[in-house]
Amino acid sequence: MARVAFLGLGVMGFPMAGHLAAKGHEVTVWNRTAAKAEAWVAQHGGKSAATAREAAEGADFVMSCVGNDDDLRQVCLGENGAFAGMKAGAIYVDHTTVSAQVTRELSEIAAEKGIGFVDAPVSGGQAGAENGVLSVMCGGASDDYAKAEPVIAAYARICRLLGPSGAGQLTKMCNQIAIAGLVQGLSESLHFAEKAGLSIPEVVEVISQGAAGSWQMANRFQTMDENRFDFGFAVDWMRKDLGICLEAADANGASLPVTALVDQFYKEVQKMGGGRWDTSSLIARLRR
Known part of the structure; x- marks a missing residue:
């Protein structure tokens, strides 16, 4: 079992984070609208954080499912971004559908900080997220993927590494x-x-x-x-x-x-x- 942060509790992220908690992982959640994070904790346990950085502190894995390229940059970077709170050796797993360009950009920044980065967009929609049967397509270093895959398995029907950073996108x-x-x-x-x-x-x-x-x-x-x-x-x-x-x-x-x-x-x-x-x-x- 791992210490996991989940950033973004929309129609996909909310149930995905729930599956992680159900599998016994220690989950901390963050959402731009704090009420959603509070509702998640009320339903699934765990705890919520005030910032992405706070959620990521001490986590072995940080998962995100947000909106677009700009949202992802904001969640990862800056004083209150996840990267600022992550420890060396931790792995960031992004489930957002974004450009391969922003994925490679953030992967390089993460590597400079000693953080692994796996782009892992999903398919299967809200029903797939709720039932834990998403298709997860990944890009990144094979060692980072091998560590992340057992955690991703909490909500995946199939999960595959397709190539280097950006291949998932x-x-x-x-x-x-x-x-x-x-x-x-x-x-x-x-x-x-x-x-x-x-x-x-x-x-x-x-x-x-x-x-x-x-x-x-x-x-x-x-x-x-x-x-x-x-x-x-x-x-x-x-x-x-x-x-x-x-x-x-x-x-x-x-x-x-x-x-x-x-x-x-x-x-x-x-x-x-x-x-x-x-x-x-x-x-x-x-x-x-």
């Missing part, structure tokens, strides 16, 4: 690129079924058993059919992630025409007031 980009195309294809399929006068549940029952089947189809078709979009990853966050993907593609020369197009479709959903709808809301723009 690049793999998460692959994940988001694949999801964008899948959700658009599913939206068009269900929309076509509607226009053709077919029963969506009956259509999905048949086609989901063949080559068209996917996690998105199995888990989202019903709520999409019912025009309900409060069951997963928000459009605002997906656009943030796709922006990271497109920027990285500009840098490495990859061609992402479908991703760029779907990003613009999500922009239309935002204009419809759907920024906090889940990503399956792509079908809503087809129904206008």
Whole structure:
């Protein structure tokens, strides 16, 4: 069992930190809104800290799940940042989806302080976090990963080291690129079924058993059919992630025409007031 700090208690971080406590780790939490940290302690035990630095002091592992590049820098750096409180030999594990650039930047700063750094973005959404079955894609030094993996296992169905610092973030980009195309294809399929006068549940029952089947189809078709979009990853966050993907593609020369197009479709959903709808809301723009 380890002393662990968890920074960021949103819809993902709150249950992830809970799994660490349930596994017997000694957990200290910090959140920008202190009330969430207090609520977590009331539910799971452990303790809360007033700053990221205070939470990180004495910890063997510091995990974070925050919003974007700037949020991560603020949590890690500065007088009250986690790095200022971490001991040499401790390992920072970042579960935020951010750019590979900020990951490499922070990894270098951590190394100068004798701190390990593993980028470990996750996939599986809120349900995956709550059920402890996330897919975790990691980048970093193999020794740091080997130490962190048993702790990450508290909420992972699969956890893999994909390469050096930044490889986890690049793999998460692959994940988001694949999801964008899948959700658009599913939206068009269900929309076509509607226009053709077919029963969506009956259509999905048949086609989901063949080559068209996917996690998105199995888990989202019903709520999409019912025009309900409060069951997963928000459009605002997906656009943030796709922006990271497109920027990285500009840098490495990859061609992402479908991703760029779907990003613009999500922009239309935002204009419809759907920024906090889940990503399956792509079908809503087809129904206008």
